[in-house]
Amino acid sequence: MTQPSASPSSALRVSRPASSLSGKIAVPGDKSISHRALMFAALAKGETRIVGLLEGEDVLRTAAAMRALGAKISREDDGRWHVHGCGLGELQEPADVLDMGNSGTAARLLSGLLASHGIMSVMTGDASLRRRPMKRVMDPLAGTGATFLAREGGRLPLAIQGNAQPAPLSYRLPVASAQVKSAVLLAGLNAEGVTQVEEPVPTRDHTENMLRHFGAHVTVDETPDGGRIIRLEGKPRLVARDVTVPGDPSSAAFVLVAALLVPGSDVLISNVGLNLLRTGLFTTLREMGGRLDILDERTEGGEPVGDLHVRASSLQAVDVPADRAPSMIDEYPILAVAAAYASGISRLRGLAELRVKESDRLASTVALLENNGVRTRIDGDDLIIHGTGGHIPGGGLVETHMDHRLAMSASVLGLVTEKPVDIDDTAFIDTSFPGYFTLMNSLGAGFSA
Ligand SMILES: O=C(O)C1=C[C@@H](OP(=O)(O)O)[C@@H](O)[C@H](O)C1
Numbered sequence: 001m002t003q004p005s006a007s008p009s010s011a012l013r014v015s016r017p018a019s020s021l022s023g024k025i026a027v028p029g030d031k032s033i034s035h036r037a038l039m040f041a042a043l044a045k046g047e048t049r050i051v052g053l054l055e056g057e058d059v060l061r062t063a064a065a066m067r068a069l070g071a072k073i074s075r076e077d078d079g080r081w082h083v084h085g086c087g088l089g090e091l092q093e094p095a096d097v098l099d100m101g102n103s104g105t106a107a108r109l110l111s112g113l114l115a116s117h118g119i120m121s122v123m124t125g126d127a128s129l130r131r132r133p134m135k136r137v138m139d140p141l142a143g144t145g146a147t148f149l150a151r152e153g154g155r156l157p158l159a160i161q162g163n164a165q166p167a168p169l170s171y172r173l174p175v176a177s178a179q180v181k182s183a184v185l186l187a188g189l190n191a192e193g194v195t196q197v198e199e200p201v202p203t204r205d206h207t208e209n210m211l212r213h214f215g216a217h218v219t220v221d222e223t224p225d226g227g228r229i230i231r232l233e234g235k236p237r238l239v240a241r242d243v244t245v246p247g248d249p250s251s252a253a254f255v256l257v258a259a260l261l262v263p264g265s266d267v268l269i270s271n272v273g274l275n276l277l278r279t280g281l282f283t284t285l286r287e288m289g290g291r292l293d294i295l296d297e298r299t300e301g302g303e304p305v306g307d308l309h310v311r312a313s314s315l316q317a318v319d320v321p322a323d324r325a326p327s328m329i330d331e332y333p334i335l336a337v338a339a340a341y342a343s344g345i346s347r348l349r350g351l352a353e354l355r356v357k358e359s360d361r362l363a364s365t366v367a368l369l370e371n372n373g374v375r376t377r378i379d380g381d382d383l384i385i386h387g388t389g390g391h392i393p394g395g396g397l398v399e400t401h402m403d404h405r406l407a408m409s410a411s412v413l414g415l416v417t418e419k420p421v422d423i424d425d426t427a428f429i430d431t432s433f434p435g436y437f438t439l440m441n442s443l444g445a446g447f448s449a
């Protein structure tokens with residue numbers, strides 16, 4: 001497996017396309033669901049077949065890690081993945097360091113499994129992941145009886161001595177994070193008794209849904225203040241189950257915003273996941289006046305999916321409430337591009353979590369816009385963007401800091417600026433959206449590598 005890295009060949013200059021974007025495409029599989037499918041299949045007894053798995057670098061890291069822990073994982077020529085699980089409590093000690101590349105989800109979720117098995121492991125990642133906080137999972141997971149040794153500030157590399165008889169955890173999330181919630185629930189799988197997580201604001205619930213699909217008993221209760229309490233009965237009999245992965249709404253977001261902004265565009269994105277805890281961007285773009293219709297809404301593999309019909313629209317500024325952030329946490333850089341193109345001043349509220357993503361996304365999104373002539377301001381945890389009414393000067397260089405979402409956002413920005421936009425490194429797009437440029441070019445984007 002090759003790790004994406006900055007190289008002159010991954011730099012890109014983007015200019016306005018010759019024509020509008022049009023056509024029908026499908027985006028790759030959902031990243032969150034793909035990680036979980038591999039992990040849960042590796043814990044189940046029997047053979048799981050996965051259709052539509054995201055074959056991006058992040059998910060390939062999870063596949064490699066689960067193999068190193070004893071699961072048998074193969075890819076068939078038809079694109080299906082087969083996983084022979086080792087069974088809950090049966091993960092084997094890995095012979096070498098587990099390298100999770102660029103993926104926070106892989107590192108955080110895997111920590112829960114490693115802490116709750118009687119094995120010693122060491123996990124690392126690339127320079128971006130080694131900067132990201134792991135204390136947020138180490139703190140609750142210490143309650144299992146596992147021990148952790150990390151670098152200063154709780155950064156990778158991280159050594160974990162897991163506990164073969166982990167204690168069940170009861171934890172209230174201090175930040176809205178599906179990764180922390182999932183790490184605690186995954187540790188609870190191998191613990192006797194009930195593991196409980198309380199989240200003040202609901203976050204994506206793919207772990208809860210898929211654990212049920214594999215046979216675990218999970219309950220979810222709403223709290224009076226709009227939060228949720230999730231309870232998992234430990235030591236379930238996890239049985240292999242086939243999984244169908246829907247298209248990733250977080251990847252669809254880039255195609256969607258490009259089609260809204262490039263004049264005259266008309267695009268259909270088929271088979272996109274519509275889990276309500278992931279669709280905050282769709283709500284927001286509609287509030288801005290975006291012409292976005294959902295067609296043929298259906299349920300596939302236990303998740304709601306549908307086709308998105310998008311037409312170029314005249315967008316107005318928006319005020320996005322902080323409690324919407326978990327349902328669109330990865331979509332702020334691309335929303336910021338839409339807000340820069342729109343008319344009026346937008347305020348995106350409650351973005352503290354953006355500071356601990358692949359890059360400091362609050363700072364890198366501000367730089368993306370400012371370097372291309374858009375006025376912005378950070379007020380506490382809010383981002384304020386002065387929309388240009390369709391006249392973004394451009395002409396700037398975007399530094400992507402090993403962040404795939406920044407690179408894709410910059411590429412969409414370049415489609416609508418007056419002068420071309422230079423992007424220092426697009427290689428990390430492969431972590432979540434392999435084939436991005438080819439797919440966008442099939443709609444008429446005219447990206448030249
Ligand atoms: O659970 C998941 O699959 C994810 C949760 C989110 O992270 P946080 O839990 O840190 O908010 C999101 O940013 C990430 O891309 C995927």
Ligand SMILES: C=C(OP(=O)(O)O)C(=O)O
Nearest residue numbers: 102103104105106330357
């Ligand atoms: C934050 C992201 O992913 P992760 O935390 O898994 O690195 C993302 O994909 O935008």
